[in-house]
Amino acid sequence: MSRKRPNQARRRWLWLLAVAVAAVLLVKPEWFGRLIYPISYTEEIKASAKMYGLDPLLIAAIIRVESNFKENAVSAKGAVGIMQLMPETAQWIIEQGAFRDLTVEDAASRASAGIRLGAWYVRELSRQFDGNLPVVLAAYNAGPGRVRLWLDEQVWDGRLETLDQIPYGETRHYVRRVMYYYKKYTEVYGSI
Numbered sequence: 564m565s566r567k568r569p570n571q572a573r574r575r576w577l578w579l580l581a582v583a584v585a586a587v588l589l590v591k592p593e594w595f596g597r598l599i600y601p602i603s604y605t606e607e608i609k610a611s612a613k614m615y616g617l618d619p620l621l622i623a624a625i626i627r628v629e630s631n632f633k634e635n636a637v638s639a640k641g642a643v644g645i646m647q648l649m650p651e652t653a654q655w656i657i658e659q660g661a662f663r664d665l666t667v668e669d670a671a672s673r674a675s676a677g678i679r680l681g682a683w684y685v686r687e688l689s690r691q692f693d694g695n696l697p698v699v700l701a702a703y704n705a706g707p708g709r710v711r712l713w714l715d716e717q718v719w720d721g722r723l724e725t726l727d728q729i730p731y732g733e734t735r736h737y738v739r740r741v742m743y744y745y746k747k748y749t750e751v752y753g754s755i
Contacts, residue, residue, distance in 0.1 A: 596751035600744070603632040604645070605755050607675045611682035617689075619755050621696075622682055624744035625703065628737060634674040643671035646681030656680045659687070697723045697738055704737040705729075 602608070602623045612619035629647035630636035642649050648656070653667045660683045669676035685699065691707055692698040698721045702710040713719045719728040723742065729735045 593751060596747075600627075600747050600751050601632075602627075602748065602752070602755060604674045604678060607678045608682075609755060611678045614679075615682045615686035617682055617685055618745075620748040620752060621745055622678065622685065623748055623755070624741050625681065625685065625700075626678070627744045627748075628740045634677070635672055637671070643667070644677035644681075645674045646670075646677045646684075648677065648681060648684070652684070653680055656684050656687075692721075695721050697721060697726065697742070700738045700741050701729060701734050705731055705734045 604626070605619075605623075608619045608622045608626070611617075612622050626632055626645055629642075630645050632645065634645050636645065636647060637643050638647055640649070643653070648670055650667050650671075653670045656662065657665055657667070657680065660680070662680065662683075665676050665680065670680050671677070685703065688699045688702045688707060689696075692702060692710075698710060698714070701713075701719075710719075713730065714721055718730060719725060723738075726735050726738055729738070
């Protein structure tokens, strides 16, 4: 009999814990969503998004997919920093955007620098591709020249519904993931 009492006590405790968690989720459902879909570097994201006229939740979604908010991330292909810019692309952004105060090394090692350069690049791609978000995201991943070629040769029509036409599986997957997190962040946060 002594064995049943600890099991009964444990079951009661687990039941009370489950009821408490359910109550919290009913009263504050965003708490659970924010636990599952956290955003780091919110101040840096908001500042850069505001500077370049972008939705901060879009920048957060790109960061989530690119580096999962790891400031010093380096990919197998050599992309660096929180927004995973290729060093050549980062250098181009620095030159085109007149970022005299930043270097490629800054983008690779400081979240604020990487977010600023990455946000500028998203705005530039948005300008190049008339704000077509799936195309902008594909260009962020595969490069604007390659995506322009796909569009010009009618390999892909640039719509979200036709992502399967994108010749690169990595890019298809990338656009889907960013759009997924962008939607989730919008549902969970509304805005930051």
